[in-house]
Amino acid sequence: MNTDQLLIVTAISAYIVGTLALLNYLLSGVEISKRIGIPFAALGCAVQFTELLYRWQTSHIWPLTNLYGSLSLFAAMSVLIFIIFAVRYNLWFMGGFVLAIAAGFLAYALTWNEGYLPAVPALQSYWIKIHVPLVVSSYAAFMVAFVSAILYLIKYYGERSLENGGARSVAMQPAGAGGASLGGMELRTMAAPVAPRSIIVGDSPYLEQAAQQGNTLALWLATLPTLAKLDILTYRIVAVGLPLLTLGIITGAWWAKEAWGAYWQWDPKETAALISWIVYAMYMHLHTRNQWRGLRCAWLAAFGFVTIMFCYLGVNIWISGLHSYKM
Amino acid sequence: MTTSTAPGGGSSLLVQVRELFGELLAQLSNFWFGMLLLAVWGVMTLIGVIVDQGKDQSFYLTTYPAALARLVLRLHLENIYHSSGYVAMIGLIIACMTLATFKRVIPNRLPPLRPVKIDKIPLNATVLMPGDPATVRGRIESFFAERGWLVRKREAGGVEWTFADKYNWARRGVLIAHVGFIVIAAGTTMYWAWGYSGQTTIVSGNTVTIPENGAKFQLDRFAYRIDPIQTRSGTVFQPIDYVSYMHVTGKDGVTHSAVLRVNQPLDVDGTAYYQASYGFAVPFTVTRDGVPVAGTPQAPLREGEGFGIGQTSRSVRYARFVGTIDARGGIGADPRPNNPGVALDFFDGDQPIGQVLVPLERGLDLGNGYRLNVGRYTLYSGIQYRHDPGIPLVGIGAFVLLAGLCISFYFLPARLYVRVDEAAQGVAVGIAATTVKGYEIFEEQFQSLVEALRREAQPPAAAPRATVTVAEGVT
Numbered sequence: 001m002n003t004d005q006l007l008i009v010t011a012i013s014a015y016i017v018g019t020l021a022l023l024n025y026l027l028s029g030v031e032i033s034k035r036i037g038i039p040f041a042a043l044g045c046a047v048q049f050t051e052l053l054y055r056w057q058t059s060h061i062w063p064l065t066n067l068y069g070s071l072s073l074f075a076a077m078s079v080l081i082f083i084i085f086a087v088r089y090n091l092w093f094m095g096g097f098v099l100a101i102a103a104g105f106l107a108y109a110l111t112w113n114e115g116y117l118p119a120v121p122a123l124q125s126y127w128i129k130i131h132v133p134l135v136v137s138s139y140a141a142f143m144v145a146f147v148s149a150i151l152y153l154i155k156y157y158g159e160r161s162l163e164n165g166g167a168r169s170v171a172m173q174p175a176g177a178g179g180a181s182l183g184g185m186e187l188r189t190m191a192a193p194v195a196p197r198s199i200i201v202g203d204s205p206y207l208e209q210a211a212q213q214g215n216t217l218a219l220w221l222a223t224l225p226t227l228a229k230l231d232i233l234t235y236r237i238v239a240v241g242l243p244l245l246t247l248g249i250i251t252g253a254w255w256a257k258e259a260w261g262a263y264w265q266w267d268p269k270e271t272a273a274l275i276s277w278i279v280y281a282m283y284m285h286l287h288t289r290n291q292w293r294g295l296r297c298a299w300l301a302a303f304g305f306v307t308i309m310f311c312y313l314g315v316n317i318w319i320s321g322l323h324s325y326k327m
Numbered sequence: 328m329t330t331s332t333a334p335g336g337g338s339s340l341l342v343q344v345r346e347l348f349g350e351l352l353a354q355l356s357n358f359w360f361g362m363l364l365l366a367v368w369g370v371m372t373l374i375g376v377i378v379d380q381g382k383d384q385s386f387y388l389t390t391y392p393a394a395l396a397r398l399v400l401r402l403h404l405e406n407i408y409h410s411s412g413y414v415a416m417i418g419l420i421i422a423c424m425t426l427a428t429f430k431r432v433i434p435n436r437l438p439p440l441r442p443v444k445i446d447k448i449p450l451n452a453t454v455l456m457p458g459d460p461a462t463v464r465g466r467i468e469s470f471f472a473e474r475g476w477l478v479r480k481r482e483a484g485g486v487e488w489t490f491a492d493k494y495n496w497a498r499r500g501v502l503i504a505h506v507g508f509i510v511i512a513a514g515t516t517m518y519w520a521w522g523y524s525g526q527t528t529i530v531s532g533n534t535v536t537i538p539e540n541g542a543k544f545q546l547d548r549f550a551y552r553i554d555p556i557q558t559r560s561g562t563v564f565q566p567i568d569y570v571s572y573m574h575v576t577g578k579d580g581v582t583h584s585a586v587l588r589v590n591q592p593l594d595v596d597g598t599a600y601y602q603a604s605y606g607f608a609v610p611f612t613v614t615r616d617g618v619p620v621a622g623t624p625q626a627p628l629r630e631g632e633g634f635g636i637g638q639t640s641r642s643v644r645y646a647r648f649v650g651t652i653d654a655r656g657g658i659g660a661d662p663r664p665n666n667p668g669v670a671l672d673f674f675d676g677d678q679p680i681g682q683v684l685v686p687l688e689r690g691l692d693l694g695n696g697y698r699l700n701v702g703r704y705t706l707y708s709g710i711q712y713r714h715d716p717g718i719p720l721v722g723i724g725a726f727v728l729l730a731g732l733c734i735s736f737y738f739l740p741a742r743l744y745v746r747v748d749e750a751a752q753g754v755a756v757g758i759a760a761t762t763v764k765g766y767e768i769f770e771e772q773f774q775s776l777v778e779a780l781r782r783e784a785q786p787p788a789a790a791p792r793a794t795v796t797v798a799e800g801v802t
Contacts, residue, residue, distance in 0.1 A: 114558040120566050121589035228767045235768070239736035246732055250725040259590045261601035261711040262524065263721065266408045268376045275376070278369040282362060284736070288764060289358075319376065 004058075007051035008110065014044030015079070015103035023096030029223050034092050041079055041099055048076035048106070059116040064132045065123045067316060071109030073133065074312075075102040077140035081240070085144065089233060093224065097147040127255035135248035135273075139308050141241030142280070145234050146305035152230040152298040158221045163206040203227075231294050234301050235287050242280045249273055268319045272311035279304045355419075356426035364420045371416060375407045421512050428505045438761075440490045442483045443744050448759035449766045452777040456784040457753040464489060464747050467756060470783055474776075476743065489745040497738035498763065504731025510724030517717030524713040528629055529571075530608045531706050539714070542595050543576040547584075549605055549706040553663050564662050569605050571708040587710070597714060604709030606630050607648035609669055609687065610702035613637060620697070627705055633672075636697060641680075643699065644672040652686055669701055741769055743776075756780070 001009070021037030024030060052072060055063040063069040082098040085091050119128070203226055210218030224230070252270070253263035264270060283300045286292040354360055378399055379386065387396040387405060403410050445451050456463050468478045468489060476491035523539045529546040536543050551569035555562050571587040578596045587593050593600040608627035613620045613636055620637040628634070633644030651659030652668045659666070668686040672679060685691050691699045741762040748755050758777065762769045 114560060114563070117556055117558065117563065117565055118554065118567055121568055124568075125590040127590075232767050243729060243732050243736065246725075246729050250729065253725070254722075257599075257718065258592055259601070261592070261599065261603065261713045262715070263718065266375065266380065271372050271376045271408075275369050275372050278365055278372070282365050282369075285358075285362060285365075290765065293765060293767075315376070 003054060004051060007047050007054060008106070011044045011047040011051065011076075012103055012106055014040045014047060015075075015099045015106065018044060019096050019099040019103060021096075022092060022099060026093045026096050026223075027220060037095055037099075038086075038092065041083060041095055044099070044102070045076050045079040045083065048072060048079075052076070055116070061116055061118055062128055064128060064136075065119040066112065066114070066117060068109045068113040070132060070136055071105050071112065073136045074140055074143075075106040075109065077133075077137045078102045078105075078143045081137070081141050081237075082144050082147075085233075085237060089236075091148075091233065094144075094147050094151055097150070098144055101143060101147070122259050125255060125259060127251060127258070131248060131251040131255050134244055134251055138241045138244035138248050139312055141237055141244060142276075142305050142308045145237035145241060145301050148230060148234040148237060149298040149301035149305075151224060152227060152234060153295075153302065155221050155224050155227055155230065156295055156298070158217055159204045159207050159227075162210045162215065162218055162221075163204065227294060231297060234298060235284075238280055238283055238301060238304075242277070242284060245273070245277055245280065249277065268315045269311065272307070272315045276304060276307040276311050279307050352426055352430065355423050356430040357423075358427065358431070361420070361423045361427055364416065364423055368416050368420060371407060371413055374404055375413075378404050378407070380408065381406060417512065421509055424505045424508060428502050432501050432505075438742070440479060440481050440488075442481075442486065442488050442746075443759060445744060445746060445757040445759040448744070448761060450761070450769060450773045451757065451759040452773070454756045454758070454777065454780050454784055455750060455753055456756055460747045460749060460754050463754045463756065466783070467745055467747070467780070470780060471743065471745075474779075486746065489743075489747075491743040491745065492740070493742075494738040494740045497734050498740045500731050500734030500736075500738065502731070504728050504735060507724045507726070507728025507731050510727055511721050512724075514717035514720030514722075514724055517720060518715045522713070522715045522717065524711070524715075526603060526709065526711045528606070528707045528709050529573075530627060531708075537598070537712060540596060540598055541578070542598065543582075544600075544710065545574040546571055546708050547574060548572045549708045551605060551706075555661070562660065564660065569602065571602055571710070587708075597716075599713050599715075601711045601713075602708070603711040606707050606709065607664070607667075607704040608707045609645060609648070609704050611643075611645070612700045612702070613693075614698050614700065616696040627702070629707060633674075636693060636699075639695075639697070640676050641693075642674045644674070646670040646672045646682065648704065649684060652684060656684065658684065664704065667704060671699075739764060739768065741772075756784075 018037045018040035021033045021040060025033035025037060052063045052069065055061070055069070064073055078098060079102050082091070082095060086095060203222060207218050207221055211222045225233070249270075252273075256265060256270075257263040279300065283297060283304060286300065287297050379390075382405060384400060387399050390396075391399065399405055407413055456466075458466070464487065468480075471489075471491040472478050476493050477495060479490045479492075481488050481490065525537070525539065527535050527537070527544075529535050529544055531546050531549055534543055534545040549569070549571050552567040553564050554567050556565050569589065573585050573587060574582050575585045575593070575595055576582040585593055587600060587602045589602045591602075606629055608629050610627040611624060611634070613623045615637060622635055622637065624632075624634050628645045630645055630647050633642055635642045647670045648664075649658050649668045649670055650662040651665045653659040653666075658670070666686070668684050668689075671683050671685060671691075673681050673683065683691060685699070685701050687701050688703060689701055691701070693699055739762055741760055744759045744761075746757045748757065758780070760766075760769055760773045760776075
C-alpha cells in the first residue's frame with residue numbers, strides 16, 4: 001500500500017468511526033460518542049486534504065482535473081463545512097449523516113481513481129484552481145443543507161405520526177405553558193398569537209406529551225432542535241452554498257470565455273448548474289414567505305440537492321458535453 | 328375591474344386602459360407569478376439538458392422513439408435555448424423582477440417609525456432596570472448605539488419611543504441582486520445586437536480571411552502532443568498540447584506572428600480568436616481506367632466532408648482520421664499517426680452502403696474501373712472567433728448580482744422597538760424586534776441582546792438577576 005492509498009484508507013476509516021460515533025450520539029445522546037466522533041471527523045477531513053496535497057506535490061498535477069479528485073474534494077469540503085457550522089451552531093447531532101455521505105462519496109471516488117493523469121489542454125489553466133474548488137464547495141454546502149432538510153422532514157413527519165397515533169388523545173396545550181425555561185428566561189404564552197409559526201413555541205405539544213409518556217420516537221425527536229431551528233439552519237447553509245455556486249458559475253463563465261470562446265455555451269453542465277441555481281434562488285425567495293418557510297422549503301432544499309447531484313454526476317457521467325472529464 | 332367616467336366625460340376608455348395597465352403591472356410584480364416564471368424557466372432549461380440540442384432532424388428520428396422525436400421537432404425542443412419562448416421567458420422574468428423590486432420590495436422594506444404593541448410581536452422581552460425613565464432611556468440609547476444600532480426617537484401619543492435599526496442599508500440587497508441580473512441580460516443583448524461569432528479551419532500553409540472583419544490568418548505550422556499514460560485501466564493517450572503558429576494581419580494591414588493555444592486566446596481588433604480543435608486534412612483523387620475523373624475535390628478534405636464518385640450515384644465521405652491501423656487491419660488505440668489511414672463511409676444515394684479503412688498513400692478499387700487514391704495528410708487548425716461587446720457588462724452584472732446576494736443573505740436588517748415605562752421598582756423596558764426575514768432567524772441574537780441589556784441593567788456588585796420575560800406566539 002503506497003502513501004496515497006494509505007491516506008485514503010485512513011480518511012475512509014476515520015469517517016466510518018466518526019459516522020458510528022455521531023450516529024450513536026444522535027440516537028442515544030451519549031456525550032462521549034460526540035467526543036469520539038468530532039476528532040475522527042476532523043481527522044478524516046484533514047487526511048483527505050493531505051492526500052490531495054500529497055498527490056499534487058508528488059505528481060505536480062493539480063489533483064482536481066478528474067472526477068476522483070473532484071469527488072474527493074467534495075467529501076472533504078462537506079465535512080469541513082459541516083465542522084464549521086457544527087462549531088458555530090452546535091450541530092454535531094447531524095454529523096453521522098454528513099460523514100456517512102462523505103465516506104460514501106469518497107469510496108465512490110475511488111472507482112474513478114485511475115492514478116496520475118496530466119490535464120488535457122482545456123484544463124491547463126489557473127482557473128481550475130479557482131473555479132473547481134468554488135463549485136465543489138457549493139455542492140458540499142448544499143449537501144450539508146440537504147442533511148439538515150432531511151432531519152427537518154424526519155422530525156416533521158415523526159411529529160405527525162405521533163399526532164396521528166398514540167398521542168391523538170392528548171389535549172392541545174400550548175408549549176411552555178407549564179413554565180418551561182429557555183436560556184434562563186421564563187416563558188409564558190401569549191393569549192393572541194400573531195405569528196403563525198414562531199420559533200419560540202418549541203416542539204409540538206404532541207411530541208412533548210409523548211416524550212413525557214416515554215415514547216421512544218418522541219424522546220429521540222425531542223433531542224433534535226425545533227423544526228423552526230432546523231429550518232433556519234438549512235436556510236443559513238443554503239445562504240453559504242448559493243453565493244458559492246454563483247461565484248462558481250461566474251468564474252466558470254470567465255474561464256469558458258478564455259478556453260472555448262464564449263462565456264456561456266449552453267453546455268449541459270452549465271445549464272444543469274443554472275437549474276440548481278434557479279431552484280436555490282426559488283428557495284431563498286420562498287423562505288421569505290411564512291406559508292413556505294418550514295416543510296415546503298425543506299422539501300425544496302432536498303430537491304435542490306437532487307438537482308446538484310444531477311449536475312455534478314449525472315451530467316459528467318451520462319451526458320456528453322464540454323465538461324465530460326471523468327478520468 | 329370597475330369602470331368610471333373621468334371628469335369631463337368621454338375618457339372612460341382611458342380610465343379602463345389605465346386600470347388594465349395597473350392590473351397588468353400588479354400581476355407582473357406579483358411574487359407568486361415571479362416564482363411561477365422561475366419554475367417554468369427551470370423546467371425549460373432542464374428540457375434542454377435532457378434533449379440533445381442543435382442536432383439535425385435525422386438525428387432525432389433515428390435516435391429517439393418516433394413519438395418523442397416528433398414531439399421534440401414539432402415543439403422545437405431541439406434548439407430550446409434560442410427559441411422565442413425561452414427568450415420571452417427570460418424577458419418576462421426581467422420585467423417581473425424589475426416591477427417587483429420597485430413596486431413591492433422597496434416600499435415594503437422601509438417601514439415607517441411608528442409605535443407597535445410590543446407584546447403582540449413574537450420576539451419581545453421586558454427588562455426591569457433601576458433608575459428614572461429619562462436616565463434609563465439615555466442608557467439604552469447608548470447601549471444600542473455602542474453595538475452599531477442606529478438609534479432614533481419619536482414621540483407618539485405622549486409616549487417617547489426609541490427605534491434602533493441595524494443593517495438598514497442591506498434592505499437594498501434584493502434591489503442590487505435584481506439589478507445585477509438585469510445588467511447581465513443587457514450585456515447578453517449587446518452581443519445579440521452587435522456581436523458575431525464563427526469558426527474556421529486553416530490547413531497548414533494556407534491563409535483564411537474572417538468574413539466579418541477581414542482579418543487574415545496564415546497557419547505556418549500546427550503542432551500537437553499526445554502522450555501515452557499508463558493508468559490502472561490500461562494505456563490512455565492523453566492530449567497534452569496543441570498550438571497554431573500563425574501570421575495575422577489586422578485592420579491596420581500590419582502582419583505579425585502569433586501563437587494560439589487553448590486557454591490563451593488572441594485578440595485582434597477587438598475580436599477574440601480561440602484554439603478550438605485540430606484535424607488531419609487528406610487529399611483524395613478518383614480515377615477511371617487511370618484517367619482522373621471530373622468532380623474530384625481539388626483541396627484536401629477535412630473529417631466529415633465528402634464528394635460524389637464520377638457519374639455514378641455513389642459518394643464517399645471522409646468519416647475520420649485513424650492514427651494507427653493495427654496489425655489485423657483494425658483501428659488501433661494510439662491516435663498518433665504511426666500507421667495512419669482514413670475511415671471512409673460510402674453511400675448510394677442517401678443510403679449508407681459500408682465503411683472502409685484505407686491506409687494513406689494507398690488506393691482502393693471501387694469497381695467498374697474506378698479507383699480512389701488517398702494522399703498524405705496535412706494538419707489543420709480549428710479556430711473559433713467571437714466579437715462580444717457585452718462582455719464587460721455581463722462581468723459587471725455578475726459581480727453586482729453576487730454582491731446583492733451576499734448583502735441579502737449575510738446582513739439581516741432588523742428593527743428594535745423600545746418603550747420605557749415606570750414600574751413598581753425602577754422602570755420596565757419593553758423591547759420588540761422585527762426583521763425582514765421573520766422572527767426565528769433573529770431569535771438567538773435577540774436573546775443575546777436582551778441578556779447583555781440585563782447585565783447592563785445590574786449595578787456592578789448586585790447579585791440577583793433581573794426578570795426577563797419573553798412573550799411567545801403560539802401556533
